[in-house]
Amino acid sequence: MNETQTEADATPGPVLYVCTTCRRGEGASDNPPGQQLHDALAARAERVAVREVACLAACDRGCTAFLAQEGHWGWLLGNLGPEKASDILHYVDLYAASRTGTVMPSRRPASLSDMVLGRMPAAVISLKEPS
Template identity: 65%
Template structure:
């Protein structure tokens, strides 16, 4: 496939971020092992839950970034379903607890 769906989503996310710079870092990965769930993305920050979202496409880029902003503003990395963009309401595939940080 010349331009797979995941690459299309990444390109759209990059375009949106260039147009409206936000403190969001995109890290493309080859695989999140959710092949039967379409394009997937993980949203993570140190000390917070990590969320895995699936069934994404380029048309959801703006909503994915809106979700990321809400996530970043949350204390523990939880965005209540009522606050998520409607298009992402059934896109949550799972969550991973925050890793405990080693004491300095």
Template identity: 40%
Template structure:
């Protein structure tokens, strides 16, 4: 990966997996295309967008993760480069949310069914 992006420790991180390659040609896969598309757009306030090596979710297509201190972390899959703008809208809503949980109705239409799972964040108060 070219140069690392050091996130603000209080910001949300949108990490996009760029590992996968086209098995036939070795060309960059959908994750790298998604990352490049998202990088050409201004990141929302409070969100850092970073490339990431392997989220180990290859069977579910291009993947990304949203994380932020004291919030649920979210694993996303089945993403495509044309969803870059919607993904940044979702990341902004995630960063502004109280706990990181966004119901499908609060996500852009193209991202209603991309959440694969969530994990409690460090130092969260859990019921």
């Protein structure tokens, strides 16, 4: 941030919204897989805000998350799980470093080759809290 820029003016970093209601492949655990994914990401996240969301309406491709940052494309991601947390966070770092939020498939971790379900134009993404 430069000297004339205030904290309120700073562009927010990436935010990863994780569907915590996903029950894909649910086993004996009381925690749904989506909640497990959220918790694994939140425990390791350093440069991304990890937030819970009730449903991303991609249940057949769960676990799911939505990655957004102002000025970047937003990405709906699926086929995720807590075992992929480190790879997801690596992808988030690549996303944040990208000028537009596009990370070419060849640069993504191999475990995330089938994760992209859709994208949203940067023009419709605002992460600022309403005043």
